[in-house]
Amino acid sequence: MIQVGLLFSGGKDSALAAILLEPVEAVTLVTGTFGITEDWRVAKAAADSLGLPFERLELDRSVAESAAEQILADGYPRVGIQLVHEHALERAAEAEFDAIADGTRRDDRTPTVDRSLARSLEDRHGVEYIAPLRGLGRRTVDRLVGEHLEVVTGPSESIERADYEGELRALLGPEATDSLFPAHEQSRVVGRADS
């Protein structure tokens, strides 16, 4: 087994990625933070509920500022969120892990890691990049989440998570963000289904 740092938001996708990896790798859940909010504590609590080790990953505040500007200019969050995810992967790849991983799925649009980005991360940092959900469709992911995880779900503004949205919202201020981040169904993991 090698040491895998898996980017973790506290949500169901990154938690399921951990469930699928843990039989074959030593998984540490890793949550990026710009130091803007304490949202990372939500991910730590979710990691504790799964019984998996947790590490906080310091991200560069200037990337949050660039992403916020991008989102304001675009009027939607997709490109800015992708910027932040790529930065978090770079930071995780620079850390002490043999491999990095995330919860990106086959049917996701954002964030996404295509083959050329995956190979670039691997070649530049001498790590493996593993995307356990990349070959799974939405129905498979939802079924496996139901079989393995206890989650709370609800509209995005009511579910505390440690995805990048919370810190970017805090940076942008409350007046700008409701139109920029449309409400969507969100999830937070509170344990294993069989625990």
Place this chain on the structure above:
Amino acid sequence: MIQVGLLFSGGKDSALAAILLEPVEAVTLVTGTFGITEDWRVAKAAADSLGLPFERLELDRSVAESAAEQILADGYPRVGIQLVHEHALERAAEAEFDAIADGTRRDDRTPTVDRSLARSLEDRHGVEYIAPLRGLGRRTVDRLVGEHLEVVTGPSESIERADYEGELRALLGPEATDSLFPAHEQSRVVGRADS
């Protein structure tokens, strides 16, 4: 757990896909045959060495004939092999499984199952399609194979397998095939590394 039929050649990729799936799904290894050779018996022996259930899947001989014609016309096997793999996925999806799976990898060129083909299989047949190695690069696959499987490797003409190449070679005849199927490193699974 649901019943997953995983297309299996006896080689390391499809065997590793089974190793990754078996903690969360009920996996049956499924080997397609056109009835041209008895190569499927090689896959059955490999499945037995892994301790996993095995089923033979009858393929349509006319597809082998189309693929052979395609390979002759192209001068290389890629498009013909892709044709056969897609046919095998269709046949597996028509069988009694809740999900079908294969050993296609991130860095593979052939066969490959892109997102639109995956969704089309799922929607038309009411099954899930799962590609456990789709988010893994070559280095990760090779490492996990070394950790979990005993394999014999060698040039493709010396390693018995139940991939589509054997039956297509038999159909094409010996004089045509050496130039059409360039020799490449091949593997056959003979057990688990920890068994």
